[in-house]
Amino acid sequence: MAAPSNTxxxxxxxxxxxxxxxDHWLVILPVAxxxxxGAILMMLRDRTAMHGWIAVPGLxxxxxxxxxxxxxxxxxxxxxxxxxxWLPPFGIAFSVDLLGAIMALAAAIVALAASLHALGEITxxxxxxxxxxxxxxLLAGVSGAFLTGDIFNLYVxxxxxxxxxxxxxxxxxxxxxxxxxxxxxxxxxxxxxLFLVSVGYLYAVFxxxxxxxxxxxxxxxxxxxxxxxxxxxxxxAFGMKAAAFPVNFWxxxxxxxxxxxxxxxxxxxxxKVGIYALIRxxxxxxxxxRAGLGPITAIVAVATMLAGALGALGESDVRRLLGYVVIxxxxxxxxxxALGSASGLSGAIFYALHSMVLMTALYxxxxxxxxxxxSFSLAALGGLYRQSGWFAGLSLxxxxxxxxxxxxSGFWPKxxxxxxxxxxxxxxxxxxxxxxxxxxxxxxGRIFLLAYWRPxxxxxxxxxxxxxxxxxxxxxALAALVIGFGLFPERLLHLTQLAAAGLDxxxxxxxxxxxxxxxxx
Amino acid sequence: MEAVFxxxxxxxxxxxxxxxxxxxxxxxxxxxxxxxxxxxxxxxTAGRVxxxxxxxxxxxxxxxxxxxxxxxxxxxxxxxxVISFSFLAFxxxxxxxxxxxxxxxxxxxxxxxxxxxxxxxxLGY
Numbered sequence: 001m002a003a004p005s006n007t008x009x010x011x012x013x014x015x016x017x018x019x020x021x022x023d024h025w026l027v028i029l030p031v032a033x034x035x036x037x038g039a040i041l042m043m044l045r046d047r048t049a050m051h052g053w054i055a056v057p058g059l060x061x062x063x064x065x066x067x068x069x070x071x072x073x074x075x076x077x078x079x080x081x082x083x084x085x086w087l088p089p090f091g092i093a094f095s096v097d098l099l100g101a102i103m104a105l106a107a108a109i110v111a112l113a114a115s116l117h118a119l120g121e122i123t124x125x126x127x128x129x130x131x132x133x134x135x136x137x138l139l140a141g142v143s144g145a146f147l148t149g150d151i152f153n154l155y156v157x158x159x160x161x162x163x164x165x166x167x168x169x170x171x172x173x174x175x176x177x178x179x180x181x182x183x184x185x186x187x188x189x190x191x192x193x194l195f196l197v198s199v200g201y202l203y204a205v206f207x208x209x210x211x212x213x214x215x216x217x218x219x220x221x222x223x224x225x226x227x228x229x230x231x232x233x234x235x236x237a238f239g240m241k242a243a244a245f246p247v248n249f250w251x252x253x254x255x256x257x258x259x260x261x262x263x264x265x266x267x268x269x270x271x272k273v274g275i276y277a278l279i280r281x282x283x284x285x286x287x288x289x290r291a292g293l294g295p296i297t298a299i300v301a302v303a304t305m306l307a308g309a310l311g312a313l314g315e316s317d318v319r320r321l322l323g324y325v326v327i328x329x330x331x332x333x334x335x336x337x338a339l340g341s342a343s344g345l346s347g348a349i350f351y352a353l354h355s356m357v358l359m360t361a362l363y364x365x366x367x368x369x370x371x372x373x374x375s376f377s378l379a380a381l382g383g384l385y386r387q388s389g390w391f392a393g394l395s396l397x398x399x400x401x402x403x404x405x406x407x408x409s410g411f412w413p414k415x416x417x418x419x420x421x422x423x424x425x426x427x428x429x430x431x432x433x434x435x436x437x438x439x440x441x442x443x444x445g446r447i448f449l450l451a452y453w454r455p456x457x458x459x460x461x462x463x464x465x466x467x468x469x470x471x472x473x474x475x476x477a478l479a480a481l482v483i484g485f486g487l488f489p490e491r492l493l494h495l496t497q498l499a500a501a502g503l504d505x506x507x508x509x510x511x512x513x514x515x516x517x518x519x520x521x
Numbered sequence: 522m523e524a525v526f527x528x529x530x531x532x533x534x535x536x537x538x539x540x541x542x543x544x545x546x547x548x549x550x551x552x553x554x555x556x557x558x559x560x561x562x563x564x565x566t567a568g569r570v571x572x573x574x575x576x577x578x579x580x581x582x583x584x585x586x587x588x589x590x591x592x593x594x595x596x597x598x599x600x601x602x603v604i605s606f607s608f609l610a611f612x613x614x615x616x617x618x619x620x621x622x623x624x625x626x627x628x629x630x631x632x633x634x635x636x637x638x639x640x641x642x643x644l645g646y
Contacts, residue, residue: 152597159604166611178619180634185615186549189608190541193553196560196601203594204567257634316642379643450643 016085026069027081027094027147030104033062034140041133048127052119055132059112062139066105073101074495078502078512080149088149088513089213095149097509098499099349103276104146106356109481110268111139113474117364118261120470126259129171138164138265145273149513151199152209154277158192158241165270168262169254180254187250191240198233205230212513215285215506231289234281235297241274242330245303251327252311256319256376260367263319267326268360272352275333282337283345283503290340297338302432304331309439316378318366318451321443322359325402328436329355332417335429339420345500347416350492354401354409354485361398361478368471369395369451378447383456392452394479399444401482404437408486412493526566533559546616546626553612557605561598568594 037058041051073079078097082088096104115135122131141161148154165188169181203209205226206217218227240247251271255263282290282297290297308328315321329351336348366376372388373381385392401408414433421430485492502508533555540552568591576589620626623633 152600156600156604159608163608163611166615170615173618175622176634178615178622179631182546182615182619182631183628183634185612186553189553189612190556193556193560193605197563200560200564200567200594200597203564203597253635314642316640377640379640446642 016082016087016091020081023072024079024081026065026072027079027096029065030062030069030108030143031094031140031147033058033065034136034143038133038136038140041136042130045128045130045133048124051127051132052115052122055115055135056112056119058136059108059115059139062143063105063108063112066101066108066143069096070098070101070105073098074498078509080512089208089210092153093149093210093212093513094147095212095509095513096147097502097506097512098495099276099279099503100146102349102353102495102499103272103356104143106353107139107142107146107269107272110356110360110478111135111142111265113360113364113478114261114265114268116470116474117264117367118470120468121259121261121367126171130167131171131262134164134167134171135265137161138168138269142269142273146276149211150209151202151211151214151281155192155196155199158195158273158277161270161273162188162192165266168265169258171258171262174257177257180257183250184254187240187247191237191247194233194237194240198230198237201226201230201233210513211280211285212506212510216510218286218288221288227286227289228292231282231286231293234286235278235293238274238278238281239300239334242271242278242334243274243304243327244300244330244334245307246300248304248307248327248330252320252323255323255326256317260319260363260370263322264360264363264367267322267363268356271326271330272356275330275337275352278334279337279345279348279503283340284506284509287340287504290337294338294340297334298426298429301331301334301338302429304328304334305432305436306331306439309436309443312443313439318369318376318378318381318447319363321378321447322362322366325362325440325443326355326359328440329359332414332433332436335421335433336413336417339417339424339426339429341420341424342497342500342504343416343423344420345503346493346496347413347420349496349499350416351410351413353492353496354413354482357478357481358398358401358410361475361482362402364471364475364478365395365398368475371471373451373456378450381451382454383452385452386455394475395452396448397479397483399448401486403441403444405441406486407483409482409484409489411486412489416493522570522572523566526562526570530559530563530566533562544627544629546619546628546631549628550609550613550616554609557601557609560605561601564594564598564601568592 041054044050073096080093080095082091082093084091138161141157141164144157145154148157166185169184170177206214208214243251255266305328308324308331311324312321333348333352336344369384370376372384375381401410404410404414418430418433537552537556537559540548543549571588571590574586574589576585576592578585623631
């Protein structure tokens with residue numbers, strides 16, 4: 001069994017002796033801020049009225065920090081901060097490259113929108129159950145997963161976000177929620193345990209847990225068989241987290257049960273963390289094995305896309321329908337991973353960012369629609385267009401973006417992915433993406449037809465509840481993002497291309513972890 | 522020694538998977554408990570299982586003896602044990618609560634969130 005080599009070690013080379021540069025603290029600031037705020041909110045558990053007014057500015061600050069981090073990483077390349085006095089590969093490092101920074105920023109934006117929405121939606125009892133502390137700790141887990149450079153720490157952050165998500169999921173303890181939470185908890189726990197098994201084997205093979213170190217050692221050709229098994233295990237574990245096809249049924253069973261803000265957060269964040277980890281491990285750490293697993297990933301991707309779209313067609317409850325749309329989005333991202341070319345990967349990253357913002361917005365929208373129309377069921381909803389013209393227009397924008405119609409943000413990543421698939425001769429992946437887009441258009445067309453254009457039947461015309469500003473603002477802001485990146489995609493496109501290039505050739509990432517080339521022996 | 526441990530880990534995994542395939546939530550919980558221990562043993566074995574070689578760096582040397590056990594996996598297990606233990610505790614409470622509220626521990630009958638007879642989406646208006 002492997003272990004660190006027995007070469008005579010110069011210990012002074014492994015110690016940090018210079019003081020940390022001030023700007024390097026940016027790397028851990030998002031995590032530290034979230035944990036700190038979560039702790040403060042827990043201490044203030046008797047004054048729940050204050051929770052929202054601490055959490056919202058805190059998350060706004062988080063958005064600013066993540067934006068600063070992204071700015072720094074985009075200008076200066078990947079950053080690494082080492083804890084304690086030990087340098088990698090012995091010490092635990094936080095490393096952030098463009099992919100991690102951009103995903104962390106999107107996660108912070110999504111969480112800010114959800115927390116604003118929560119101000120109006122989460123009642124006193126929800127606050128007593130600890131909605132806002134759980135939200136902050138969830139964000140700590142998500143940010144940690146995006147920013148860490150150590151694969152065992154990735155496991156720990158996964159557990160942090162998992163336990164917070166359990167707390168959020170059973171907020172209110174209704175029978176439906178307990179049923180959904182039980183399935184969600186068991187399957188996600190098994191997935192993380194599988195991940196831990198893969199980490200154990202990874203350590204047995206390479207004798208290191210630092211991702212940059214693993215990336216270097218895995219690029220040396222040699223022991224192919226255990227690495228293939230490892231990559232397969234990672235694919236299964238992260239596929240389960242991300243709700244990829246054969247292991248996706250926990251998602252539509254649970255995502256419609258919690259409060260709509262919680263559903264929106266989950267749809268925006270949790271599956272995307274799984275897919276981020278999949279991209280990080282398969283593309284950056286095991287590029288050779290990813291190519292070998294390409295056909296399997298492609299089949300899983302196509303099956304996920306179609307299963308999601310067909311599932312959405314067969315649902316009459318809007319929230320449950322959106323759960324299937326989340327799944328088909330995951331399939332589209334997986335298609336980019338399966339292609340593995342630079343343009344395919346940049347399309348996948350673009351789609352992941354688009355999907356984070358869009359799915360949150362769609363769930364918030366469903367919450368508002370249910371408030372106006374009094375139900376989540378397509379059979380009962382009706383007349384929304386007559387009630388509020390601008391709300392219908394906003395919905396149409398988000399629906400178009402979800403179907404991948406121009407000029408909204410869903411269009412560009414699909415174009416890139418289809419083109420990347422055709423370039424590689426994988427016409428069936430391109431066909432699956434287009435077919436999924438077509439089926440999704442039918443799904444959302446039907447929602448618009450039934451819930452917005454159909455006149456409301458007289459007998460169940462409950463008095464519509466007015467929408468508060470706390471609900472308008474995040475929805476409008478997320479829609480503005482969707483429109484903005486649809487009309488001016490160049491900047492984001494450039495960033496995602498750089499991020500994909502950084503995964504394909506992680507030498508800048510490696511240099512940031514090992515500036516002296518210390519790990520190259 | 523490693524062969525014995527590897528066999529044991531395999532047995533644990535087999536028992537865990539068998540139990541987790543059951544319909545009854547309490548058996549699934551037992552399966553998860555065994556699964557957690559299987560993973561801990563696996564990590565433990567990855568760090569070399571030896572007897573009577575203390576992990577102490579001898580005088581005049583820079584590194585451990587080659588046949589000493591690697592302490593890092595044992596540190597990892599410590600984290601993993603804490604996490605899997607707390608999760609198991611949470612899941613046991615959740616299962617008990619589900620049994621109280623749903624009046625069954627048969628996962629085939631837990632259909633509150635996904636009722637078996639769901640309405641077909643409206644086909645027209």
